[in-house]
Amino acid sequence: xxxxxxxxxxxxxxxxxxxxxxxxxxxxxxxxxxxxxxxxxxxxxxxxxxxxxxxxxxxxxxxxxxxxxxxxxxxxxxxxxxxxxxxxxxxxxxxxxxxxxxxxxxxxxxxxxxxxxxxxxxxxxxxxxxxxxxxxxxxxxxxxxxxxxxxxxxxxxxxxxxxxxxxxxxxxxx
Numbered sequence: 001x002x003x004x005x006x007x008x009x010x011x012x013x014x015x016x017x018x019x020x021x022x023x024x025x026x027x028x029x030x031x032x033x034x035x036x037x038x039x040x041x042x043x044x045x046x047x048x049x050x051x052x053x054x055x056x057x058x059x060x061x062x063x064x065x066x067x068x069x070x071x072x073x074x075x076x077x078x079x080x081x082x083x084x085x086x087x088x089x090x091x092x093x094x095x096x097x098x099x100x101x102x103x104x105x106x107x108x109x110x111x112x113x114x115x116x117x118x119x120x121x122x123x124x125x126x127x128x129x130x131x132x133x134x135x136x137x138x139x140x141x142x143x144x145x146x147x148x149x150x151x152x153x154x155x156x157x158x159x160x161x162x163x164x165x166x167x168x169x170x171x172x173x174x
Contacts, residue, residue: 001047002043009059012055024067034070041066042059042062057143057144060144113163124155127152127156
């Protein structure tokens with residue numbers, strides 16, 4: 001790919017890819033690093049973008065593969081020399097609105113759903129992120145994860161069921 005194609009890709013769907021990186025990494029600095037690695041890798045490669053097809057899926061797939069590779073590398077390093085994070089939890093702000101109680105409840109619910117999603121296994125969490133936050137179709141997710149569409153559908157169903165079950169266990173009603 002040349003610089004013009006990369007620039008066009010960034011303009012077309014760079015924010016979607018960045019949002020996906022944020023959800024994968026769950027850390028802003030790691031997400032920014034992954035985002036840069038994706039386009040650097042694309043720039044170094046001799047790929048050609050098929051604008052008639054789905055070029056966005058190529059970048060989602062590349063992001064997923066780079067993230068998995070980085071995660072494996074970190075796990076190996078952690079086994080050799082364990083480390084601890086010094087970052088403190090970020091404070092969450094209460095959304096302003098007319099019904100403060102409802103706003104607090106919604107913020108609490110979203111936080112709880114986020115925590116639940118973070119605890120899900122990657123094979124269930126990644127399709128949920130791609131489907132609901134990146135607006136990818138089941139077929140696109142299947143291509144990104146290199147799994148059949150039926151597997152993606154069952155993982156989406158399983159993820160929704162697990163989230164619903166854990167919310168009910170935590171005391172949230174429908």
